[in-house]
Amino acid sequence: MAKGELSTRERIVEAAGKLFYGEGIRAVSLDAVAEKAGVTKRTFYYHFRSKDDLVAAYLEARDQPNLALFQRWFAVAEGDLPARVEGIFQNLARSARHPKWKGCGFLRTSVELVNLPGHPAMVAGRAHKKRVESWLSEMLEPEVGTGAAEPLAQQLILLMDGAFSVQLLHRDAAYIEVAGQAAANLVRAAITAAEGRL
Amino acid sequence: MAKGELSTRERIVEAAGKLFYGEGIRAVSLDAVAEKAGVTKRTFYYHFRSKDDLVAAYLEARDQPNLALFQRWFAVAEGDLPARVEGIFQNLARSARHPKWKGCGFLRTSVELVNLPGHPAMVAGRAHKKRVESWLSEMLEPEVGTGAAEPLAQQLILLMDGAFSVQLLHRDAAYIEVAGQAAANLVRAAITAAEGRL
DNA sequence: TCAGGTATATTCACTGGTCGGTATACATAA
DNA sequence: TTATGTATACCGACCAGTGAATATACCTGA
Structure with missing residues (x-):
């Protein structure tokens, strides 16, 4: 991971942030977050324990x-x-x-x-x-x-x-x-x- | 429908109101509303065009x-x-x-x-x-x-x-x-x- | 008074789709 | 070989909304 680049985890949080803020928590599925972050849902679950964890990280x-x-x-x-x-x-x-x-x-x-x-x-x-x-x-x-x-x-x-x-x-x-x-x-x-x- | 009693439609709105206020709109399913109102979901759809209609009626x-x-x-x-x-x-x-x-x-x-x-x-x-x-x-x-x-x-x-x-x-x-x-x-x-x- | 019809009101069973989360396997680098 | 990370494919639960049939109340004409 080069300087200035984002880790996978950070990219997920960034993607989730845009979606959560724009649409709301319940309105956004993890499928949508994973797609926007450019990872599969399984990769998401490697970095986060649950959607609730992601919501906390977002805030x-x-x-x-x-x-x-x-x-x-x-x-x-x-x-x-x-x-x-x-x-x-x-x-x-x-x-x-x-x-x-x-x-x-x-x-x-x-x-x-x-x-x-x-x-x-x-x-x-x-x-x-x-x-x-x-x-x-x-x-x-x-x-x-x-x-x-x-x-x-x-x-x-x-x-x-x-x-x-x-x-x-x-x-x-x-x-x-x-x-x-x-x-x-x-x-x-x-x-x-x-x-x-x- | 005797005086003081509620029509089916009113009972649905009342049940929906309690659930929507208590849990939120997206968190409450029509199944839950129908059950709380004591009607089937199909009856709900007889009285309302959609869930959105019900939300409006609630407010x-x-x-x-x-x-x-x-x-x-x-x-x-x-x-x-x-x-x-x-x-x-x-x-x-x-x-x-x-x-x-x-x-x-x-x-x-x-x-x-x-x-x-x-x-x-x-x-x-x-x-x-x-x-x-x-x-x-x-x-x-x-x-x-x-x-x-x-x-x-x-x-x-x-x-x-x-x-x-x-x-x-x-x-x-x-x-x-x-x-x-x-x-x-x-x-x-x-x-x-x-x-x-x- | 009642037979027949019509509009209203309700039921059960179902659909296509989405959800959060997971099982399993594969790749890569130390 | 082992820890880290990613991919495909899948699961059971749930969700909004629907199809087809049925029950009930009311109206009309004889």
């Missing part, structure tokens, strides 16, 4: 890149803190206009696995959301204070995941921008409250 | 009762407008603690049908969410003004749907209460802004 592979995307959006946004938070939502709205956009893979997977709370993919999903929440909280803390950062980060996550869900239903990116405005409002109010506590 | 049957629930929660809540909005979320959090609670059936169905935006169940889902949004907007308008009510209602919907989704993933009803606080904050800020415009 685990998206954890870090997804967080990095939010971080980049936040880093390049201009203006004060509320504006930079709103910048995340503006980038989200831009992404959502892409025809292949299908919402948040973590949330969608959790819907399909709703009766399997212990499923490794559910565990991975929860860990990812918590990681985003912690990072957001760290970014907010210098301006809103220690006690206020965490609940505010949770409120922003709620708006973000709401935007994912509503956009998926309505296919109207304006909702994501409304969420961004709400987020900016909440951050602004928290900053004002923090200044009042000085 | 259409939940539209009015769901809206009525929100209206009741809002009506019985005490305090000022922000407190009554927050009351909706508190009732939501209470519901979510029930073991059979599985989030919002409309949102979950839209996740499963993400690649069929014209599906009648998707249309029903969008109509339902719009109906809730319009009602909320009407409730808000007297206190926040004509122009502000609609975007504020959308923000509250985003928080509500975010709460549904996050709760489904984390199974931690505290998030719904956080959403309620954010909602109350946004309503309060909108009222203050409206008073400033006088």
Whole structure:
């Protein structure tokens, strides 16, 4: 396996990722995954114990890149803190206009696995959301204070995941921008409250 | 068919509703629906053209009762407008603690049908969410003004749907209460802004 | 009142196809 | 020779949907 090339296992995860994200977990058969990855189904079962394992690998592979995307959006946004938070939502709205956009893979997977709370993919999903929440909280803390950062980060996550869900239903990116405005409002109010506590 | 009894068609929709909500659309077979309804599969196909038809009927049957629930929660809540909005979320959090609670059936169905935006169940889902949004907007308008009510209602919907989704993933009803606080904050800020415009 | 007909409602048995997963055999390289 | 990896072919279970026959309720005309 030369540098830059993908191992068979990685190719399977990549193929599965595209299909799972595009169509959903239950809608995609292992036959389809194997074909897209260019391997036989038996080869798949050499590398993975089950489809459930593959679903977990799919989400685990998206954890870090997804967080990095939010971080980049936040880093390049201009203006004060509320504006930079709103910048995340503006980038989200831009992404959502892409025809292949299908919402948040973590949330969608959790819907399909709703009766399997212990499923490794559910565990991975929860860990990812918590990681985003912690990072957001760290970014907010210098301006809103220690006690206020965490609940505010949770409120922003709620708006973000709401935007994912509503956009998926309505296919109207304006909702994501409304969420961004709400987020900016909440951050602004928290900053004002923090200044009042000085 | 005596008064108070259900027609065969209604019994099928009721059985399907419980199964679809509890397990998901794709996870439930027509065999399971037919058995739960006490009919044969062939009888099902006498009353419905396809499974897709049944999914649409399932959501259409939940539209009015769901809206009525929100209206009741809002009506019985005490305090000022922000407190009554927050009351909706508190009732939501209470519901979510029930073991059979599985989030919002409309949102979950839209996740499963993400690649069929014209599906009648998707249309029903969008109509339902719009109906809730319009009602909320009407409730808000007297206190926040004509122009502000609609975007504020959308923000509250985003928080509500975010709460549904996050709760489904984390199974931690505290998030719904956080959403309620954010909602109350946004309503309060909108009222203050409206008073400033006088 | 009732015979005959028609539309509604229901049943059993079945089809073609897909699903996740496996048995077995073959290839290659250390 | 042995561990790793791949291929073909297959399995039992399940799934959405169907064919053909039958039961029930209601209507009409005599």
